[in-house]
Amino acid sequence: MKDEITREDRVAGLKGMGCSRKRVEDARFTQGKGNYVDDVKLPGMLHGDFVRSPYAHARVKSINIDAAMALPGVVAVLTAKDLEPLGLHWMPTLAGDKQMVLADGKVLFQGQEVAFVVASDRYVAADAVELVEVDYEELEVIVDPFESLQSDVVLREDLDPTAPGAHGPRKHHNHIFTWEAGDQEATEQVIDNAEVVAEAEMYYHRTHPCPLETCGAVASMDKVNGKLTVYGTFQAPHVVRTVASLLSGIEEHNIRVISPDIGGGFGNKVGVYPGYVCAIVASIVTGVPVKWVEDRMENLMSTAFARDYWMKGKISATKEGKITGLHCHVTADHGAFDACADPTKFPAGFMNICTGSYDIPVAYLGVDGVYTNKAPGGVSYRCSFRVTEAVYFIERMIEVLAIELNMDPAELRSINFIKKEQFPYTAALGWEYDSGDYQTAWDKALKAVDYKGLRAEQAQRVEDFKAGKTRKVMGIGLSFFTEIVGAGPVKNCDILGMGMFDSCEIRIHPTGSAVARLGTISQGQGHATTFAQILATEIGLSADSITIEEGDTDTAPYGLGTYGSRSTPVAGAATAMAGRKIRAKAQMIAAYLLEVHDDDVEFDVDRFAVKGAPERFKTMKEIAYAAYNQVIPGLEPGLEAVSYYDPPNMTYPFGAYVCVMDIDVDTGVPEIRRFYALDDCGTRINPMVIEGQIHGGLTEALAVALGQEIAYDDMGNVKTGTLMDFFLPTAWEVPNYETDFTVTPSPHHPIGAKGVGESPHVGGVPCFSNAVQDAFRPFGNRHTNMPHDHWRIWQTANTLGMHD
Numbered sequence: 001m002k003d004e005i006t007r008e009d010r011v012a013g014l015k016g017m018g019c020s021r022k023r024v025e026d027a028r029f030t031q032g033k034g035n036y037v038d039d040v041k042l043p044g045m046l047h048g049d050f051v052r053s054p055y056a057h058a059r060v061k062s063i064n065i066d067a068a069m070a071l072p073g074v075v076a077v078l079t080a081k082d083l084e085p086l087g088l089h090w091m092p093t094l095a096g097d098k099q100m101v102l103a104d105g106k107v108l109f110q111g112q113e114v115a116f117v118v119a120s121d122r123y124v125a126a127d128a129v130e131l132v133e134v135d136y137e138e139l140e141v142i143v144d145p146f147e148s149l150q151s152d153v154v155l156r157e158d159l160d161p162t163a164p165g166a167h168g169p170r171k172h173h174n175h176i177f178t179w180e181a182g183d184q185e186a187t188e189q190v191i192d193n194a195e196v197v198a199e200a201e202m203y204y205h206r207t208h209p210c211p212l213e214t215c216g217a218v219a220s221m222d223k224v225n226g227k228l229t230v231y232g233t234f235q236a237p238h239v240v241r242t243v244a245s246l247l248s249g250i251e252e253h254n255i256r257v258i259s260p261d262i263g264g265g266f267g268n269k270v271g272v273y274p275g276y277v278c279a280i281v282a283s284i285v286t287g288v289p290v291k292w293v294e295d296r297m298e299n300l301m302s303t304a305f306a307r308d309y310w311m312k313g314k315i316s317a318t319k320e321g322k323i324t325g326l327h328c329h330v331t332a333d334h335g336a337f338d339a340c341a342d343p344t345k346f347p348a349g350f351m352n353i354c355t356g357s358y359d360i361p362v363a364y365l366g367v368d369g370v371y372t373n374k375a376p377g378g379v380s381y382r383c384s385f386r387v388t389e390a391v392y393f394i395e396r397m398i399e400v401l402a403i404e405l406n407m408d409p410a411e412l413r414s415i416n417f418i419k420k421e422q423f424p425y426t427a428a429l430g431w432e433y434d435s436g437d438y439q440t441a442w443d444k445a446l447k448a449v450d451y452k453g454l455r456a457e458q459a460q461r462v463e464d465f466k467a468g469k470t471r472k473v474m475g476i477g478l479s480f481f482t483e484i485v486g487a488g489p490v491k492n493c494d495i496l497g498m499g500m501f502d503s504c505e506i507r508i509h510p511t512g513s514a515v516a517r518l519g520t521i522s523q524g525q526g527h528a529t530t531f532a533q534i535l536a537t538e539i540g541l542s543a544d545s546i547t548i549e550e551g552d553t554d555t556a557p558y559g560l561g562t563y564g565s566r567s568t569p570v571a572g573a574a575t576a577m578a579g580r581k582i583r584a585k586a587q588m589i590a591a592y593l594l595e596v597h598d599d600d601v602e603f604d605v606d607r608f609a610v611k612g613a614p615e616r617f618k619t620m621k622e623i624a625y626a627a628y629n630q631v632i633p634g635l636e637p638g639l640e641a642v643s644y645y646d647p648p649n650m651t652y653p654f655g656a657y658v659c660v661m662d663i664d665v666d667t668g669v670p671e672i673r674r675f676y677a678l679d680d681c682g683t684r685i686n687p688m689v690i691e692g693q694i695h696g697g698l699t700e701a702l703a704v705a706l707g708q709e710i711a712y713d714d715m716g717n718v719k720t721g722t723l724m725d726f727f728l729p730t731a732w733e734v735p736n737y738e739t740d741f742t743v744t745p746s747p748h749h750p751i752g753a754k755g756v757g758e759s760p761h762v763g764g765v766p767c768f769s770n771a772v773q774d775a776f777r778p779f780g781n782r783h784t785n786m787p788h789d790h791w792r793i794w795q796t797a798n799t800l801g802m803h804d
Ligand code: CDP
Pocket: 525, 526, 527, 530, 531, 562, 563, 564, 565, 566, 567, 568, 569, 681, 682, 683, 684, 685, 686, 687, 689, 690, 693, 753, 754, 755, 756, 757, 758
């Protein structure tokens, strides 16, 4: 029997960083005890529902609400006319544009909000929606951004066609912005004079984050106390509070925004939607709480989409394969209103990370944003501000260049990686990568899958196919990605003028347990589990004794929320820094109790001990108690700390992925035989949570690459507005993922951690896509667009003459 508690026991007891602590959230989630917005039921609560436009572009000639108002249970029907006196018929977007809250004279996309019905229950509201009579006059619809830039049709009649937009001059009445990075002239010169040039045009199709829980809000105006409480599916509750205050004129301290449990966000719940505004106005008007929760179709048709980037690239190299230049132009379809959720200075997000993991001497990126008759949005969908577009672009360009050079794409990557000793590395488009060891990760990945063996097998398969022995081809998808996460330094990144720092406030209770509140909000990422682990290691109290709270603006310190994998890089750093403030004070208390100088004690796991005399110590629990009853003369009692952390740089996680796929050319059905994912997210806080994040991100990557799409017909009708048509993978399609890692800590992050949540999506999409494209490479394929659904794969095989 063990009679002594060892240091290892003490470390294990903390359940700190590096330990696969079980998720503390799951007890309530797996027992149906989560508290989501739709679980919020307040006394006297009314329910809202939208009348939405069936047309993608139409003038609204009249709205008749009489029949709807006559339905028993209907309390109000709001239209733009009702909101106009309040100045709320339009609202500002996160991208510096404005968006109609309710149709003001015309509609610009199918599913646009036209009127808001408020009724005694959800069913009555839905019935009343059917009774609202709207007279529309159809207008010409534009769903193609290239056509939009040529068209005489003015989509945004509210804008002065010649006036500049939020991001500078506009070239056309349907043009939103031009955004450039890099040196255009130098890049074009290098490419014009290069030994080898590869070109590709690719469409990264429109898709949607489609979280399991749709968006919703419950607004409750307490007219007696003048206090507005809003529960909502908000990824950035403090920002919502500030926006709500600016829009409504209610002072910010009188607004309480609460994000309860959130059933997935993936960027979809960052923006402000008309439903939130209408629920708030309806509650102010009626004096009772009003709930609005959208259904699945409404979520897919009208809330923030992702991607929709038309990318045109040129990449140049020497004959030996050393890349010399990269040129990229993007036509970005932003839909009816520019409501992209990006930091203010980055209208195309971090697309200028498109030089990827490669040492490219010169590069240029130009992006043109365009209005069309599609839903607004443009969120990062599990990718930090357009990084997945950037990584998809460069990882396809590498493959196309490999074809041009007749070279193995794995070798081409190796030749061009930024080398370990080049970090910190400033890329041609401006970012300073903090740390990386790409070659080590790549070698590990290729060895793990026996890359050479796979290529030999593939070559044999090509022979067999040509000899008529098989109808299945084999693809080896490669991707090496560098992410950029942790927006961000306040000097670079703000949203609506608010710098993108984040925060943590800690209170240690006398008995040695604690509560920590953060400016972020988990949507399933397990913050309550992992942030407690950071603190456990920093302050020496068990993670089980630390409660993490997020999402209530009345209690949590101001923060910019959770998206773009910023929680660990920013709020995680704030947590460590606040923990260190606690530890600094604890050191003084320990020294006082031990009657030695502050410098003569040192921190050891869960205690401060006298240097050279480890048997003389005070545990953090004892110190916590002393902070409240044996106060050092001249020092304040209590043990609390707060940190607002402005990161000096982003963090740059990276990874090496390989996908092995067999494709039946007659059915177009891909079978994923193997998927290997090596991720380097710096210091690993909770390996099990990381693995979960990777499984989830890869599955969403599979979805996007192999079928998921928001497709429109020429009339602007959404063709994939239900889960019958919009592909959500199930256990049936999802392969067994093999995960692996290397650890290259971030040099500027207090604990060396980089974000991870988005990496698997960013790296996964090009990997799945490259697998499909690689299978057809031996038969002449250069590039085909995603999503690679069965029909499109079949078409590729057909175009290549494989059905002849
Ligand atoms: O911002 P978001 O929470 O979506 O993304 P993240 O910062 O990448 O973190 C996702 C989850 O993975 C959190 O629970 C993190 O604490 C955890 N994580 C980790 O355990 N180790 C890392 N190096 C990075 C994230």
